[in-house]
Amino acid sequence: MMGQATVWTLLCLSAGTMGQIAYFADLLKPHVPGWCAVPFFAIPVALVLFVQPGEAPDRLVWRVHVLTAFWYTAVAVAVEIVSISGYAPPGSLFFRVVMHTGWGCCARVLVGRFRFPHPVREGNTGDQPMRSDT
Numbered sequence: 001m002m003g004q005a006t007v008w009t010l011l012c013l014s015a016g017t018m019g020q021i022a023y024f025a026d027l028l029k030p031h032v033p034g035w036c037a038v039p040f041f042a043i044p045v046a047l048v049l050f051v052q053p054g055e056a057p058d059r060l061v062w063r064v065h066v067l068t069a070f071w072y073t074a075v076a077v078a079v080e081i082v083s084i085s086g087y088a089p090p091g092s093l094f095f096r097v098v099m100h101t102g103w104g105c106c107a108r109v110l111v112g113r114f115r116f117p118h119p120v121r122e123g124n125t126g127d128q129p130m131r132s133d134t
Helices: 004-028 034-050 058-084 092-115
Strands: none
Touching: 004 034, 004 058, 004 092, 034 058, 058 092
């Protein structure tokens, strides 16, 4: 079961991913088919959704969430670089604001994960998944 913080992070990432897709849609359309581009941007959301604490080993969850945060942050930085270079689709300010909402959640995840290294809860050595308390 997802905690409140995970749900909030997932919502922010989902909204931010939609902002990334909308920002890059016109730029990538001539070069990359949509069936390739959308999954590339949606992978961070899928990873946060499907790799949860208590359902997978703690070390795996920690590593996947850090990878997801770096991936999302790299795309957000790419948007800013492209924006500085002069590309601005219609509605780009809105897309960027929505996208940076997700980036803020990723920053929280990165700070939290490096400040408090992967947790090993009682009874979980990190090698086996935790049993659900429900």
